[in-house]
Amino acid sequence: MARDSSHGGRDRAGRHGSAIEQVAHEAFAEARRDETPWRGYSHQLILLSATARWSREFRITGGPASPRIWSSRRATSPTRRCAALPKSDAGGLRAGKLPPELLAGLLNGLESGPDVVVGGAVGLDAAAIDFAPGSDRYLLAKTDPITFATDRIGDYAIHVNANDIACMGGRPRWFLATALLPEGTAEAAVRDVFDQLEGACRAIEVSLVGGHTEVTVGLDRPLVIGCMLGTVAPAELLLPRNARAGDDLLLTRGAAVEGTAVLAREAATALRAAGLTELEIAAAADLLDAPGISMLSAARVLKGVAGLHALHDPTEGGIATAVRETATAAGLGFEIEVTGVPVLPETARICAGLGLDPLGLLASGALLAALDPSGTEAALALLADAGIPAARIGRLTSAAGPAGEDSALPTFECDELARYLEGRSDAG
Amino acid sequence: MARDSSHGGRDRAGRHGSAIEQVAHEAFAEARRDETPWRGYSHQLILLSATARWSREFRITGGPASPRIWSSRRATSPTRRCAALPKSDAGGLRAGKLPPELLAGLLNGLESGPDVVVGGAVGLDAAAIDFAPGSDRYLLAKTDPITFATDRIGDYAIHVNANDIACMGGRPRWFLATALLPEGTAEAAVRDVFDQLEGACRAIEVSLVGGHTEVTVGLDRPLVIGCMLGTVAPAELLLPRNARAGDDLLLTRGAAVEGTAVLAREAATALRAAGLTELEIAAAADLLDAPGISMLSAARVLKGVAGLHALHDPTEGGIATAVRETATAAGLGFEIEVTGVPVLPETARICAGLGLDPLGLLASGALLAALDPSGTEAALALLADAGIPAARIGRLTSAAGPAGEDSALPTFECDELARYLEGRSDAG
Structure with a gap:
């Protein structure tokens, strides 16, 4: 599990707290010197991932890629169906969250005193x-x-x-x-x-x-x-509804710390069968410790950035669901650069092995921020300075605005982890 | 379940809110006119109990009784053993609260910031x-x-x-x-x-x-x-440790609203076999609605009394356990007048039928207060005025002081309800 001291900023003496942060700092400084990254609709995918609790090794993956945008305007947005979808039928409620329409009905009309801001x-x-x-x-x-x-x-x-x-x-x-x-x-x-x-x-x-x-x-x-x-x-006070059209979407860490670690623990046999080594499985399981699922350090850094409008922690349904939720809460649309969404190497490997989509996988540990583009450069610099990998992955759009997409972000009816476990229990 | 409006004080116009409160008011006024009650070691046991949700009937039970004091100084205090006692053995922890010594060890050494008052x-x-x-x-x-x-x-x-x-x-x-x-x-x-x-x-x-x-x-x-x-x-802010030697102990409602209602629902067959009528069982079950287990009205009234030192809501282990906990928290002893502890007529009937002790039965709905004797009369008057039955049941003593008891308050290792249900499941 993340310990704040292991990935947070400078210490009181103003020095970088650890070699880890130094590695991250240099990698991001290099990225910023490049002429294309962090701007426009394509950039280098930079990913720093602490893959082992003790060795604290960092890797940089990815590289220049063609622009490919996922957008909320695509009418044919593919949907990943899920047998584990929360629902209610003659047999009563199934395991999981309540069906959204039931929950909305229950919460509708709650009375609150004037001291309740939200x-x-x-x-x-x-x-x-x-x-x-x-x-x-x-x-x-x-x-x-x-x-x-x-x-x-x-x-x-x-x-x-x-x-x-x-x-x-x-x-x-x-x-x-x-x-x-x-x-x-x-x-x-x-x-x-x-x-x-x-x-x-x-x-x-x-x-x-x-x-x-x-x-x-x-x-x-x-x-x-x-x-x-x-x-x-x-x-x-930050509220999801305060995100604005034109805001940049920044993502820290990437997809998908928590889901990857859980799969490494729950599906080790299937992963071995898919060709993963014991070392790879162990490294993935260790993600729960480093970087861990806490994103407090990233939130603390971003709070200091002018133009920050909303924060969201991607959990069930992964980064894709978090992007949709962020846009929906503010009544907006979005454009996402697929090549700009950082995917941990362990996540890519495990999802390939099990046939899962990294962007629909349980992603606690990441933080999605909506902020005015004028603050993006400062935000990325501050995060890099604190040793927290981050990338601009797209922007929020006026829902009625021009689309311009050439692809569509999938909709995940439920988390890829739940879909996998459900399929496995059906098979068993 | 108690609704505040059904048993709380005067309304904004200063009138008594309901006929219920008027009945209670008159009963307590009558009691206060008597020369002996509410003073010394014997008094009339006054009990007002709303026994049915709709009829709102009140009854007064009890009468003059010989003094009989239960005290913490009695070395031979009887103990009600309980097979359902929380404990840990080779098979691991049993259902219920954690063993006290384990819980104390877990909580010992918790670190808190300076903003944590308690x-x-x-x-x-x-x-x-x-x-x-x-x-x-x-x-x-x-x-x-x-x-x-x-x-x-x-x-x-x-x-x-x-x-x-x-x-x-x-x-x-x-x-x-x-x-x-x-x-x-x-x-x-x-x-x-x-x-x-x-x-x-x-x-x-x-x-x-x-x-x-x-x-x-x-x-x-x-x-x-x-x-x-x-x-x-x-x-x-009231803390259990702030009760003082010499404080009077006041009890509202009496024993034992919650336990009686639960037994009426859980043990109806056994109660019928013990001779209780359907009406008696239904009336007992209705205690959960009136007066209910909320004691907010009583607490609100008592907060206005000078000399109030501590409040305690008797729950598991009943009134007897609540008295012990109140004394122990302040490092004190106690003297309790057995005839002064109000017992609901439904509770007396059900406990007699099942062989349980009313004073060890789950007693939510009651409120135990420790206050300077100078405030006792005012407290009882205000409670009566609010339609809340209450009685002085004894006092806290310096633990090292003279005993003077002629009886001893039983120690309940677990709630009488748990003991009954455990015995029943053993029999089954």
């Missing part, structure tokens, strides 16, 4: 509350559960919730955890969950202020439900 | 945070899950968390809900959970500001995990 609604990362009117801050609050089987449940609970606070422009500060454990859980396993919670809180300077832990009948795995509280200055 | 610790109801230093309020935050099978899960999630905010002297304001539903859940069932959440929030003037709802594999019943946020003026 309340419960589909697509919002967290609530914003004017807690102490007249003070210099709003309260941000977010709750999200970790319900899949993982030995990293404590880490996930912290970072998933912290990322959502950061997407609102805020700083995560205080965390409450509810841990529900299956009967027969060993005391050592409980301690491990707490160690993860405490370690992850310490790494991002959050106080673990409360919670509830119990052994619950009828569970076959632990569940951890987190509630992250944070602060944001009212003027710095 | 953080995670055993026995604390909620965290208190100095959110906007210099403002007139602290942030209170509490998370608690509802994991038992109940058709009232939304109501429970709101009130259980709201009660804990009130115990800190605060006002619950904003709520986030995570709902985890089993596969095959009908859409109507999801709507019912949301209706309960919204209805309960509206009743206590809380804004439902966010949450997460999903269908989770491997569940056999819904789980709802709540996070309640509230406010408290720094000078009004």
Whole structure:
């Protein structure tokens, strides 16, 4: 799991904190000296990926490519169908998120007091509350559960919730955890969950202020439900709807840290059969530690850039879904340069092996930003300076504007990871 | 479930809000005119209980009784053993709370920032945070899950968390809900959970500001995990450790609203076999609606009383456990007048039928207050005025002080409800 100190900016003495950052810094400086990159509709694909926890090796992949634009204006946008799609039928609701129309109906008409700046609604990362009117801050609050089987449940609970606070422009500060454990859980396993919670809180300077832990009948795995509280200055509150036509879309890290690591852990046998080496599989699994799924460092850097309008953390449905969600939330369209979307080498290898699309794969660890083009150069420079790989991948358009696309971004009905696991369980 | 408007104070015009309150007011006024009640070690046991949702009938039970004191000084305090006791053995952790020594070890050494006024610790109801230093309020935050099978899960999630905010002297304001539903859940069932959440929030003037709802594999019943946020003026923050030797112990409602209602629903067959009528069982089940498990009205009334030192909401282990917890948190002892502990007539009947002790039965709906004796009369008058039955049940003592007891309060290793259900499942 990412530790803030391992990929964040300069230390207090103003020096670069580590050799890692130096490598990244030089790579991006080189890219900026080139005459074509980071501008127009084609550029070098620069990708820096820490592929192993200990060796901290970095690689640069890709190269000049022909422009190929995916756009929201393409009427024939291909759709990746998914048997695992959340839905409701005679047998009741299927596993996963609620069907969007059901959720919208449930949230529609929620009553809130005047102190609720941003309340419960589909697509919002967290609530914003004017807690102490007249003070210099709003309260941000977010709750999200970790319900899949993982030995990293404590880490996930912290970072998933912290990322959502950061997407609102805020700083995560205080965390409450509810841990529900299956009967027969060993005391050592409980301690491990707490160690993860405490370690992850310490790494991002959050106080673990409360919670509830119990052994619950009828569970076959632990569940951890987190509630992250944070602060944001009212003027710095970021909302998805505030993105504007003409904004550049910047992506940090690329596709797809989390999904790649999960597949390396869950599908090792299939990956070996597809020809991947043990080293490649291990390197992919290690992505969960470095760079990890936290994007707080990137959000902190981008907050300092003039013209930043919205942040979004790509999760289920990957980068493609995140782009659509960002545009939809603001009532806009988009143009995406396919060659400009960084794909981790591990992700490319694993997706090729399993027949998955990297752009539809669970992408926590990345950060998608919409900002005025006047701030793009500064944003990329600051991110590079902080050792965080990033690229301009396209822009938001007026939905009614000219299209100009020659390709279309696929629509993913569900995450490629879910589609793979569903297909596997059908086969089994 | 309690609706605030049904048992709270005077309305804005200063009139008594309902006939219910008038009945309560007159009963308590009569009690106060008596020469013996509310003073010394014996008094009339006054009990007002709304026993049916629609009829709103009130009854007064009990009468003069000989003094009989349960005290913490009794070395031979009887212990109710419990096979359902949370513990850890070679087979791992058993269902229920964590063993206290394990939990204490996990929470020991949690790091918190200086803005955390009260953080995670055993026995604390909620965290208190100095959110906007210099403002007139602290942030209170509490998370608690509802994991038992109940058709009232939304109501429970709101009130259980709201009660804990009130115990800190605060006002619950904003709520986030995570709902985890089993596969095959009908859409109507999801709507019912949301209706309960919204209805309960509206009743206590809380804004439902966010949450997460999903269908989770491997569940056999819904789980709802709540996070309640509230406010408290720094000078009004109540902590369990602030109770003092010599404080009176006041109890509202009595034993045991919640446990009685749950038993009426879960053990109807056994209750019929024990001779209870359908009407008695239905009346007991209705306690969940009136008076319900919310004690916000009582807490609000008591906050206005000078000399209030601590509030505690009796839950698992009943009134007896709540008294012990209140004393232990402040490092004190106690003297309890057994005849002064109000027991709902439904509770007395059901406990007699099933062989359970009313004072060890799940008692949400009640509120235990520790306050300077100089405030007792005013507190009881204000509660009576608000239509909330209450009684002085004893006092806190210096742990090293003279004993003077002639009996001992039992120790309940686990709630009487859990003991009953465990015994029943063993028999089955």
